[in-house]
Amino acid sequence: MRKRIDEIRRAELIEAAHRVFLREGLPGLTTARICKEAGMSPGILAYYFKGKDEVLYAMVRFNNRLLMEDVIARMRQAATSWQRLEAIVEGNFPATAFNRNVATAWLSVCAATNTNRNYERLQRLFHRRIASNLASAFAGLLDKRRLREASLSIAGLIDGLWLRKAVGDDIGREEAIATVLRNLVALLSAEEVDALRRRPYGFAP
Amino acid sequence: MRKRIDEIRRAELIEAAHRVFLREGLPGLTTARICKEAGMSPGILAYYFKGKDEVLYAMVRFNNRLLMEDVIARMRQAATSWQRLEAIVEGNFPATAFNRNVATAWLSVCAATNTNRNYERLQRLFHRRIASNLASAFAGLLDKRRLREASLSIAGLIDGLWLRKAVGDDIGREEAIATVLRNLVALLSAEEVDALRRRPYGFAP
């Protein structure tokens, strides 16, 4: 039973940290507030974690995993390469999460990447996953140069729209998705778009 | 002579704050470090500024103004609408500033926008300027809907590429500019691009 209560408490603290993080921002995320949010004593954090940084790391890791799993689930339901691309884009703008607080939180983590090695590793992994997913959807259709161009454009635009959301721009989820997909279509020729739409998932070049 | 030394010291402190900011990040930007960087006593900051926040505000404001003036200077040299667009894009990736530290600093400011009203006002103004510049370059060519689409894509992609730079992605200035311009061309029809290239600056619809 020891293992059980351990993981329960850790999960509770991580969830509490997440709520505080979204409400107070990264500078406002203190150990005392996390414990209070979880309804526990201020000292409890040091018992289940090595320190504050470990909680943060676990929190970011958990949310990245959540987003990734959502994207993967969407991709599994895709029948064509085009639907796979839609799944990637839509998955990167979760309906319940595309708001200013979440965007700001995400931005804070990116900003902290420069000083915190753990964050950097996490972000790098996260970005590689997106690039890998895009590459699989484009597989065999684009050469290396154009794949890089499309990936950078799509991934960059997704991040950019999140950033605009963070600074208060009035962008809706549907508009964000439409904007990315519009750019995606524009970057490809009509024949390429048609090929993506016709090509079933799992197509090997 | 009072006004003179006042502004000199203020400028020195702002410059010192800027250097510390780029080196240590937003969390590492302390009053003591700013003063030490400027070669002054720790208490001097309170004499020339109301507090730390005012220094930060002045610093961001100063750098935004610098970037804006560069963009405007480039736009003045443009002979056609297309060159105006190039000026906007190139001006948003300054050769000496498109590096990871600057990108991280910029990101930190965006992340702080949610809690700091002054930052929010500054960022909002900054974004309006870019939107306004883009609108003037597209004037008469695109209707309201497509203007919004193009502005959101271009401005979002610019911000997104800065974000990728901040998290360590290996993106060069030329590649960033080329990516944005490539998307811009893709979003327009061949006739529209041609019209932009032919149309002299100052064209009235």
Added chain:
DNA sequence: CAATAACTTGTACGATCGTACAATTTCCTG
């Protein structure tokens, strides 16, 4: 050359944070 204003220094105070730790309570087991 004073004397008054402007400028600069160094320090000290209060607040806040992360963390360690002894004390206390809860829970399980033999």
Added chain:
DNA sequence: CAGGAAATTGTACGATCGTACAAGTTATTG
């Protein structure tokens, strides 16, 4: 029901930060 391990509490310590302020130095002016 004991008794020891696990879990939780509350506090206290050191470090760091922003700011205020008295004291000291420099410059200006009558």
